[in-house]
Amino acid sequence: MTNSPQPEPAALLHIDWTRCDGRGLCTELLPELLARDEWGYPLARTGSAAGSAAERSDIAIPPALRGAAADAVALCPRQALKLTSR
Amino acid sequence: MDAALWAFGRGTGVVSLVALTVTVLLGILTRSGRPLPGLPRFSITLVHRNVALVACAFVVLHVVLLFFDSFAQLTVLDFVVPFFGSFLPFWQGLGTVAVDLLIAIIVTALLRNRLGLRTFRVVHWLTYALWPIALAHAIGNGTDGTSVWFLWLAGLSTLAVLAAVAWRVSARFVEFRSVRTGQLS
Numbered sequence: 001m002t003n004s005p006q007p008e009p010a011a012l013l014h015i016d017w018t019r020c021d022g023r024g025l026c027t028e029l030l031p032e033l034l035a036r037d038e039w040g041y042p043l044a045r046t047g048s049a050a051g052s053a054a055e056r057s058d059i060a061i062p063p064a065l066r067g068a069a070a071d072a073v074a075l076c077p078r079q080a081l082k083l084t085s086r
Numbered sequence: 087m088d089a090a091l092w093a094f095g096r097g098t099g100v101v102s103l104v105a106l107t108v109t110v111l112l113g114i115l116t117r118s119g120r121p122l123p124g125l126p127r128f129s130i131t132l133v134h135r136n137v138a139l140v141a142c143a144f145v146v147l148h149v150v151l152l153f154f155d156s157f158a159q160l161t162v163l164d165f166v167v168p169f170f171g172s173f174l175p176f177w178q179g180l181g182t183v184a185v186d187l188l189i190a191i192i193v194t195a196l197l198r199n200r201l202g203l204r205t206f207r208v209v210h211w212l213t214y215a216l217w218p219i220a221l222a223h224a225i226g227n228g229t230d231g232t233s234v235w236f237l238w239l240a241g242l243s244t245l246a247v248l249a250a251v252a253w254r255v256s257a258r259f260v261e262f263r264s265v266r267t268g269q270l271s
Contacts, residue, residue: 022261022262024127038262040119040262075128077116078203079203
């Protein structure tokens with residue numbers, strides 16, 4: 001959709017904050033991308049801590065981590081994760 | 087042959103109960119959001135699922151082997167409709183009730199990501215009924231149900247599950263509880 005000169009990552013991991021309960025499964029499966037905040041909720045490692053809501057809710061997934069992201073989606077106990085594409 | 091079927095029927099029943107107990111304990115544990123020593127959170131979920139499937143396999147063996155057993159005299163009806171058995175119909179019927187609950191819980195668990203969280207959770211809560219019903223079936227119907235070793239096994243399993251449930255409903259259950267309850271100034 002965007003016309004950025006950089007090649008866009010194929011997949012985005014969308015976090016539904018109305019469902020997320022910070023159980024920590026996704027942060028274990030995607031430690032390269034997600035840290036936990038002080039309440040245990042997932043926090044994107046990329047971007048600033050005060051990043052936009054879009055940056056915190058849609059995390060770019062590099063191809064190498066597609067499998068781990070799919071596992072996180074399948075195993076999330078709150079069904080708060082979804083793989084989307086830009 | 088009859089003796090072998092009877093022995094397998096009893097053995098698979100006991101293994102089913104042990105596997106179900108481990109499943110219940112892991113299910114309560116994974117709900118807390120905490121890892122186990124040496125077992126990360128997603129592994130607890132996966133082991134919970136896999137032990138549950140092992141339990142189901144043994145329940146299937148238990149039911150099918152006893153179907154061909156001449157002592158138990160099961161009919162196809164007894165697989166799904168409780169309390170029509172020829173031998174100890176009440177206690178055998180509890181086993182049928184447990185199988186029916188197990189089918190509902192497994193099917194909704196396998197379809198969890200399609201059904202949505204609420205349907206899955208309401209049905210999954212039936213496990214709290216399934217486990218004591220299965221235990222009562224084992225004690226009341228089992229040939230070894232009232233033998234000393236089995237009552238020890240049943241007692242220790244009950245203690246473990248009760249302790250897990252007590253922890254589950256206590257205030258200290260959820261991870262990050264201290265921050266999440268919040269010391270608002």
